[in-house]
Amino acid sequence: MTTRALGVRSRLRGGRLGNELxxxxxxxxxxxxxxxxxxxxxxxxxxxxxxxxxLASPLPVEWVGFDNYSRILGxxxxxxxxxxxxxxxxxxxxxxxxxxxxxxxxxNQKLRGVKAYRAIYFLPVVTVLTVTAVVWFLLFSPDSGLxxxxxxxxxxxxxxxxxxxxxxxxxxxxxxxxxxxxxxFQMIILLAGLQDIPQELxxxxxxxxxxxxxxxxxxxxxxxxxxLIFVITVTLILAxxxxxxxxxxxxxxxxxxxxxxxxxxxxxxxxxKLIAQASAIAVVFFVVVLTLTLIQRVLLKENRx
Amino acid sequence: xxxxxxxxVALMAGALAAAAIVAGCGGGxxxxxxxxxxxxxxDGQVESGTNITVQWHQGAEAEVKxxxxxxxxxxxxxxxxxxxxxxxxxxxxxxxxxxxxDSDSVPDVVDTDASKAFRYAWSxxxxxxxxxxxEAVKSDLLPSIVRQGTYAGQIWAVGMFDSGLxxxxxxxxxxxxxxxAPTLDDPWTxxxxxxxxxxxKAAGFSKPLDLKKNYGQGEWYAYxxxxxxWSSGGNLLSEDNSTAxxxxxxxxxxxxxxxxxxxxKDGLVGDNADDTDFVSGxxxxxxxxxxxxxxxxxxxxxxxxxxxxxxxxxxVKTGQGSWQWGVGAGTADPDAAWRFIEFTxxxxxxxxxxxxxxxxxxxxxxxxxxxxFAEGGDLRLFVDQHASGVxxxxxxTPAYDxxxxxxxxxxxxxxxxxxxxxxxDKAVETIDQDIEDNGGYPxxxx
Numbered sequence: 001m002t003t004r005a006l007g008v009r010s011r012l013r014g015g016r017l018g019n020e021l022x023x024x025x026x027x028x029x030x031x032x033x034x035x036x037x038x039x040x041x042x043x044x045x046x047x048x049x050x051x052x053x054x055l056a057s058p059l060p061v062e063w064v065g066f067d068n069y070s071r072i073l074g075x076x077x078x079x080x081x082x083x084x085x086x087x088x089x090x091x092x093x094x095x096x097x098x099x100x101x102x103x104x105x106x107x108n109q110k111l112r113g114v115k116a117y118r119a120i121y122f123l124p125v126v127t128v129l130t131v132t133a134v135v136w137f138l139l140f141s142p143d144s145g146l147x148x149x150x151x152x153x154x155x156x157x158x159x160x161x162x163x164x165x166x167x168x169x170x171x172x173x174x175x176x177x178x179x180x181x182x183x184x185f186q187m188i189i190l191l192a193g194l195q196d197i198p199q200e201l202x203x204x205x206x207x208x209x210x211x212x213x214x215x216x217x218x219x220x221x222x223x224x225x226x227x228l229i230f231v232i233t234v235t236l237i238l239a240x241x242x243x244x245x246x247x248x249x250x251x252x253x254x255x256x257x258x259x260x261x262x263x264x265x266x267x268x269x270x271x272x273k274l275i276a277q278a279s280a281i282a283v284v285f286f287v288v289v290l291t292l293t294l295i296q297r298v299l300l301k302e303n304r305x
Numbered sequence: 306x307x308x309x310x311x312x313x314v315a316l317m318a319g320a321l322a323a324a325a326i327v328a329g330c331g332g333g334x335x336x337x338x339x340x341x342x343x344x345x346x347x348d349g350q351v352e353s354g355t356n357i358t359v360q361w362h363q364g365a366e367a368e369v370k371x372x373x374x375x376x377x378x379x380x381x382x383x384x385x386x387x388x389x390x391x392x393x394x395x396x397x398x399x400x401x402x403x404x405x406x407d408s409d410s411v412p413d414v415v416d417t418d419a420s421k422a423f424r425y426a427w428s429x430x431x432x433x434x435x436x437x438x439x440e441a442v443k444s445d446l447l448p449s450i451v452r453q454g455t456y457a458g459q460i461w462a463v464g465m466f467d468s469g470l471x472x473x474x475x476x477x478x479x480x481x482x483x484x485x486a487p488t489l490d491d492p493w494t495x496x497x498x499x500x501x502x503x504x505x506k507a508a509g510f511s512k513p514l515d516l517k518k519n520y521g522q523g524e525w526y527a528y529x530x531x532x533x534x535w536s537s538g539g540n541l542l543s544e545d546n547s548t549a550x551x552x553x554x555x556x557x558x559x560x561x562x563x564x565x566x567x568x569x570k571d572g573l574v575g576d577n578a579d580d581t582d583f584v585s586g587x588x589x590x591x592x593x594x595x596x597x598x599x600x601x602x603x604x605x606x607x608x609x610x611x612x613x614x615x616x617x618x619x620x621v622k623t624g625q626g627s628w629q630w631g632v633g634a635g636t637a638d639p640d641a642a643w644r645f646i647e648f649t650x651x652x653x654x655x656x657x658x659x660x661x662x663x664x665x666x667x668x669x670x671x672x673x674x675x676x677x678f679a680e681g682g683d684l685r686l687f688v689d690q691h692a693s694g695v696x697x698x699x700x701x702t703p704a705y706d707x708x709x710x711x712x713x714x715x716x717x718x719x720x721x722x723x724x725x726x727x728x729x730d731k732a733v734e735t736i737d738q739d740i741e742d743n744g745g746y747p748x749x750x751x
Contacts, residue, residue, distance in 0.1 A: 056406040056428035254721035
């Protein structure tokens with residue numbers, strides 16, 4: 001009897017049960033916040049997507065089953081937005097990652113004032129995205145913008161794209177400003193990865209007679225594998241969340257050339273006040289991003305040893 | 306959320322009933338005994354020590370300054386009610402307001418752009434203010450102000466000023482192109498106007514027409530270009546506000562907006578990215594509202610002329626209505642809210658806001674005393690347009706919010722070169738779907 005009681009007490013004080021209890025207590029604040037701000041809204045979105053919940057409406061909320069989903073999936077505007085998201089991701093993920101890697105190797109050299117270069121390359125990241133977008137909007141202005149002014153100078157007026165005003169170049173313009181704005185962030189992560197690579201590997205490689213190019217291909221890239229996978233995954237997710245730049249400049253136009261799923265979501269939910277239909281878009285969006293991330297994880301396995 | 310709302314509605318109904326009883330028993334001093342039950346919750350008594358929040362859209366800087374001063378003056382002028390100003394950026398104003406409505410946190414005094422108020426009237430996020438407005442004030446308001454604020458038999462919103470829409474040009478530009486200024490009696494037809502634009506272009510104006518494309522897709526498109534629909538003989542919605550079919554996509558509207566599209570296709574419209582096309586001399590004509598009068602007048606002085614929009618076949622039409630005050634449904638003491646609104650309608654305040662905005666003061670007495678709006682004044686056109694039925698209110702229905710969004714999208718697509726008929730058909734489909742989704746927007750209380 002006494003021994004059993006003692007056993008329980010010692011378990012509570014420092015034994016396994018005690019540890020578990022403390023563990024739960026310590027994670028509780030985080031779990032509560034995640035629950036309120038991530039899990040609850042998500043569950044609510046799934047629930048709402050099966051109703052006809054509207055903003056600012058006195059009418060009763062009704063259960064509508066899959067109506068919202070069939071409306072979205074039958075809407076050519078949604079598929080157009082989906083297509084734009086796919087093109088954007090397909091271009092931005094490789095281009096931005098490559099550019100970031102190139103910038104990271106540039107600022108990883110032992111140069112005077114290299115910290116200043118790092119800061120300069122990182123500057124666009126700390127600028128508010130909306131501000132960046134407005135500045136680029138003015139730069140891209142077909143009549144009076146700096147970009148076309150420059151093109152006019154070097155091509156003698158033969159190349160004058162409409163940029164954000166033209167259906168054929170608007171998405172490209174959004175891609176350019178996004179890559180310019182986002183690459184610095186990936187650069188910093190890759191830079192940290194680069195600095196983690198032991199110097200001896202390069203020394204050994206150069207003793208073996210490896211050229212700079214071979215060193216990059218056979219030492220840097222394999223060593224950066226995990227960092228690169230992380231960067232690519234994050235860039236992919238961010239690419240699908242494309243919204244700020246578009247909202248601040250074209251709002252999805254011209255003729256839907258820069259429409260994205262996020263723009264559709266905000267338009268449907270707030271401008272058209274169809275919160276339920278917007279929730280359905282959010283659910284579809286989640287499924288798309290989850291699927292792509294899973295495919296990516298299967299294709300690119302991280303090296304954990 | 307729904308539970309909270311219905312509870313609040315029940316409370317409001319209770320308050321209304323109580324007010325009605327009090328008004329009925331009081332007898333003598335108030336001979337409109339049932340006014341409280343039918344026209345809102347004002348009882349004419351302001352409870353001392355009431356704090357109210359006043360929300361204004363953060364748009365033109367001069368207007369914001371004027372409203373800031375107005376709130377300060379109001380607080381200094383009396384001690385019963387203390388108003389606090391809340392500014393919300395104009396670009397996302399509609400989105401912010403929708404969010405406030407959904408969380409039942411619409412401020413006590415809130416401004417909305419013209420017909421956009423009625424969505425919130427319908428959703429019971431605003432309360433009627435019919436019986437708050439004293440007869441003496443009401444009879445002095447411009448008829449267009451009352452008309453733009455009325456829905457389902459009640460007044461829900463009152464503007465401090467009405468808007469005016471026309472085209473600004475200069476005497477020297479007209480002379481250069483060999484043209485004479487059109488008037489309300491002898492306006493340009495759409496064809497004559499297109500021809501005039503080409504003459505302006507030939508006279509050296511590289512992008513002769515400024516349509517404020519820089520404002521982007523938003524209420525400006527609806528306000529600025531719905532007159533083309535009306536002038537072409539169409540409408541945004543049918544008379545009973547039940548459908549857009551056959552109205553917005555009528556053949557005459559397609560024709561009118563095709564002319565509009567041709568101005569873009571023929572390179573007659575500048576993108577006005579930095580909002581200087583007209584003042585820099587790139588454009589000869591600026592199609593815009595009263596709010597650009599002050600900056601233009603400053604630049605061009607007596608050279609500036611304001612002329613009516615072109616006639617697309619069914620007479621010149623123009624917009625009306627501007628930002629207007631409403632009272633949030635959750636406001637405990639609507640009399641306190643009204644006291645602020647009434648303060649903004651006083652002659653001194655009317656003059657200040659009219660000077661800052663360039664808009665037409667809501668009170669006839671103030672407008673008549675302003676030389677700008679008097680016979681022969683620069684902006685007399687705007688007053689005449691309201692007086693002669695040239696101006697058309699945007700449909701006063703809760704569906705307007707959707708109508709505006711769908712129409713704005715169609716205008717954007719038409720500007721971008723889409724098929725005109727196809728764009729309008731798509732807008733009609735969106736609008737009719739929305740009206741159906743909302744059960745035809747039954748009047749509140751039915």
